[in-house]
Amino acid sequence: MEDVAEVAGVSRGTVSRVLNGAFHVSPESQAAVRAAMRETGYVVNQSARSLVTRRSGAVAFVLSEPQDRLFEDPVFNVLLRACTQILAEDDSSLVLMLASTPQERTRVMRFVQGGHVDGVLLVSTHTGDPLATELDAAGLPVVVCGRPPDAGLRMPYVAADDRGGARLITQYLLDQGRHRIATVAGPDDTAGGVERLAGYRDVLGARVPDRGVVRATDFSIAAGHAAMAALLAGCPDLDAVFVASDLLAVGALEALHAAGRRVPDDVLVGGFDDSAIAPATRPPLTTVRQPLAQVAAEMVEVLRQLIDGRPASSRVLPTTLVRRGSA
Amino acid sequence: MEDVAEVAGVSRGTVSRVLNGAFHVSPESQAAVRAAMRETGYVVNQSARSLVTRRSGAVAFVLSEPQDRLFEDPVFNVLLRACTQILAEDDSSLVLMLASTPQERTRVMRFVQGGHVDGVLLVSTHTGDPLATELDAAGLPVVVCGRPPDAGLRMPYVAADDRGGARLITQYLLDQGRHRIATVAGPDDTAGGVERLAGYRDVLGARVPDRGVVRATDFSIAAGHAAMAALLAGCPDLDAVFVASDLLAVGALEALHAAGRRVPDDVLVGGFDDSAIAPATRPPLTTVRQPLAQVAAEMVEVLRQLIDGRPASSRVLPTTLVRRGSA
DNA sequence: CTGAAAGCGCTTACAG
């Protein structure tokens, strides 16, 4: 910066001003500084800048998940990619952190409190997540993806309308003339598990078949397979299933195939997410679309508001039905 | 730090010394400083530290990919997760960056040269990647995942033995008594495309069936479907296929099913990667396992050597055959 | 072993 100032024939203060919006700088000085920056190949030293501004220009993307199975979920990946991209447009960067163990959690807290990042994008799907509580208690800028794992947390969230989406697809199955509509629900300590099951019940009410609800142990293919097998055992005359995620649905389709049930002829199958595998299952999966790119964009926007000390509130984004071959 | 020094009754210099290894510090001072740190809840300011040490304690994980389809590939995710975890153990962090467009590439270069990170873990699968060239020319600490996209680059790489793995599975298909073994190869501007096809040819030589090689346009499910369909059209009497990636194999299985070919009875199918979907395909996929956790660990190790100015060389890790139902 | 001091590269009131 010293060099740039010298080449441009101005003071370091002026160079700094050009760097930071160029207010109160004459056009001539500006031009001179910009030319000098090009000539010298100047790059700001972010550490020095952060030291005085107390802003890092970075955001942590924290995956708080006991099983880091979530990493295999396309939904998570789409979200991660979208956040990285959107942040980059604002010239800020994304630091990826895992927080499955107590040690990792401690590390995240120290990292965030140490000012390495200006805020946190938290992907925390389970209730009782200690990290969410700690972060909230510390009063740091945090926005959660999905409905907050616990009521009572102050931090805002951005979520797709899980419940509404579940209603949409359950109603659709009903409209196809099916009467024994079962469901493979997600774990009951997750927003996806609770909300989507609630939407299913909203529509079916007393028409939920006996033994027509089975909970998967997590959102994996294997869990979907096991849950579907249990459903077939307890409720053999089902003619449709709403499965709470696409990955679970992949497993459910396997189980149905193994049991000799044809999809969609014998059983209609509806998923949730509209992830990358949905069009590639056999048959292609009818599912509910989560607007993930938009979720990512709004998470970043809300976090920015928090960081700037502006008021910020939670947002719920609409989901839509995507028809394919399975229902 | 000022406070810690005061509480401990020592100078800031001494506090700094215990922070950095505690050499030349008496046990008493050390104890006092540690107690004071706990009491005051001290957290180092990384910016201030970086400003003087010129080390950021962070590493960039850069995904240099024209189509960012790679994000949907489980292989990439496993690698990303593993790198994050390993880096965290050393208390350094991972900054995720995308570099598909020229603007993004410029941003990565500025970021790295601006000292935001100490080095780069580069996932660059295509030849002619301008970022790899730029990074290499800048002489920055970089290690590439997979064989380097271009010969002539100086930076070291860590790769699974693609060619050896392809040999392994092709030989296996041969050992099952099949004689018309075709292949869905990856794009010819990727290491996976070139090396795996070479391994296949190593084993088959003149026994490669006529029209028995079709290249997929990329490593996606859809491309696998299309390539397999083309293969069936050109080489209808094939009785086995080596497909260059699991994701491609998912598409290939679809195409075979659509064409009424039974797997494994009519056609044996072998994949590559042993990713999360491999056990969940119908039938479960016999494939080649890449030791991704190890790849990640060695990438980080090599990068560390580079950062510390120690000599570092490339590494190729062995692959193994995983038998399941498809072959 | 330890303190005093310089310096890392920036930003930002404060004068002018």
Next chain:
DNA sequence: CTGAAAGCGCTTACAG
């Protein structure tokens, strides 16, 4: 509009 100067929080030779 612009310069001089203080200060951000640390590390590291340099003396002692």
